[in-house]
Amino acid sequence: DADVTQTPRNRITKTGKRIMLECSQTKGHDRMYWYRQDPGLGLRLIYYSFDVKDINKGEISDGYSVSRQAQAKFSLSLESAIPNQTALYFCATSDTTGLGETQYFGPGTRLLVL
Amino acid sequence: GQQLNQSPQSMFIQEGEDVSMNCTSSSIFNTWLWYKQDPGEGPVLLIALYKAGELTSNGRLTAQFGITRKDSFLNISASIPSDVGIYFCAGVRGSNYKLTFGKGTLLTVNP
Numbered sequence: 001d002a003d004v005t006q007t008p009r010n011r012i013t014k015t016g017k018r019i020m021l022e023c024s025q026t027k028g029h030d031r032m033y034w035y036r037q038d039p040g041l042g043l044r045l046i047y048y049s050f051d052v053k054d055i056n057k058g059e060i061s062d063g064y065s066v067s068r069q070a071q072a073k074f075s076l077s078l079e080s081a082i083p084n085q086t087a088l089y090f091c092a093t094s095d096t097t098g099l100g101e102t103q104y105f106g107p108g109t110r111l112l113v114l
Numbered sequence: 115g116q117q118l119n120q121s122p123q124s125m126f127i128q129e130g131e132d133v134s135m136n137c138t139s140s141s142i143f144n145t146w147l148w149y150k151q152d153p154g155e156g157p158v159l160l161i162a163l164y165k166a167g168e169l170t171s172n173g174r175l176t177a178q179f180g181i182t183r184k185d186s187f188l189n190i191s192a193s194i195p196s197d198v199g200i201y202f203c204a205g206v207r208g209s210n211y212k213l214t215f216g217k218g219t220l221l222t223v224n225p
Contacts (some may be wrong), residue, residue: 031211042117042202042217043157051213058212072138090156094211101145101206103213105156 002044004106006091012112013081021076023091031094032074033103034058034066036087043090049074081113107111120203120216127193128224134203135219136187143205146179146186147213151200160201161188193223 004025012020023032034046035058045058047066055066063085067075078085091106118137127133137146139186145164149157161172163179163186176189186205190197203216 040217043204043213043215045212048212099212101155101163101213102159103204104159105149107156108154110154 004091004093005104006089008082008109009107010110012114014114015082015097017043017081019078019081019111021078021089021091021111022042022075023074023106025072025091025093027093027095029093029095029104030071032068032096033092034064034069034074034076034087035090035092037090037108038087046076046089056101078111078113081111083113086111086113116136118124118203118205118214118216122219123217124220124222126222126224127208129193129195131193133190133193133197133221134187135203135221136185137205137216138185139205139214140184141207142183143186143207144216145206146177146184147204148175148177148186148188149202149204153199153219157202190221192202193221195223195225197221198223 007022028045030051033048035043037043043059049068065077078098089109092103094103118139119148120137146159147162151157161177161203167180167181200218202218204213
C-alpha cells in the first residue's frame with residue numbers, strides 16, 4: 001500500500017463550487033504539505049502543517065483552506081473554485097531524520113475547473 | 115518566492131549516454147533533494163544530500179552537494195528508456211523546513 005494517498009485522483013468541477021481534496025499518510029510523519037503544480041512553474045506551496053494544531057500559509061494560499069483532522073489526515077478545500085485553480089495538486093509529508101528535511105509525495109489529484 | 119535555477123530545461127539523449135543536470139542559487143541551502151516525476155504521478159525521492167561536499171549514489175544515479183552550499187548536480191550514467199521523466203531539485207534553507215523547487219529538467223531517452 002502507498003504511504004501517502006490522495007483522493008480523488010481526478011476531479012472535474014464547475015466555477016463557484018466548493019470542493020475538498022483529501023490526503024492520508026501511514027508514514028507517521030508530523031509534517032504535511034499541500035502543493036500545486038502548473039506547467040512551467042514547478043511546485044508551489046499552498047499550506048503546510050507541522051502538527052495537528054499548527055497550520056501555516058504557503059506562498060499561494062489565497063482561495064484555499066485546509067484542515068488537519070488528525071496526524072494522518074490533511075485536507076485541502078477550494079471554497080469557490082475558479083478556472084485558474086485548474087492544476088495538479090500534491091500532498092506531501094516529511095520526516096526530519098536528524099540529518100535534514102526529506103519530503104515524500106502522494107500520487108496527486110488532477111483538478112479541472114470549468 | 116525563492117527559486118532555484120535548474121538546467122537544462124530539457125534533454126534529448128540516446129540510450130546508453132550519461133546525463134548531467136544541476137541546480138544553482140544565490141542563497142545557501144543546508145539540504146538538497148533530487149526527485150523524479152513520471153507523467154500523472156507524484157515526485158519520487160531519488161537522493162537526499164545533507165552535508166556540503168557530500169557525494170551520494172543510488173544505482174546509476176549520483177548527486178553532489180556543492181561545497182559552497184549554493185548548488186547541486188545529478189548525474190545519470192548509462193541511461194535507459196525508463197529514465198524518461200521530469201527531474202526536480204529541491205532545497206531547504208536554514209531551519210526553515212519548506213522546500214524550494216527548481217522548475218525541472220525534462221529528460222527524453224531515445225532507444
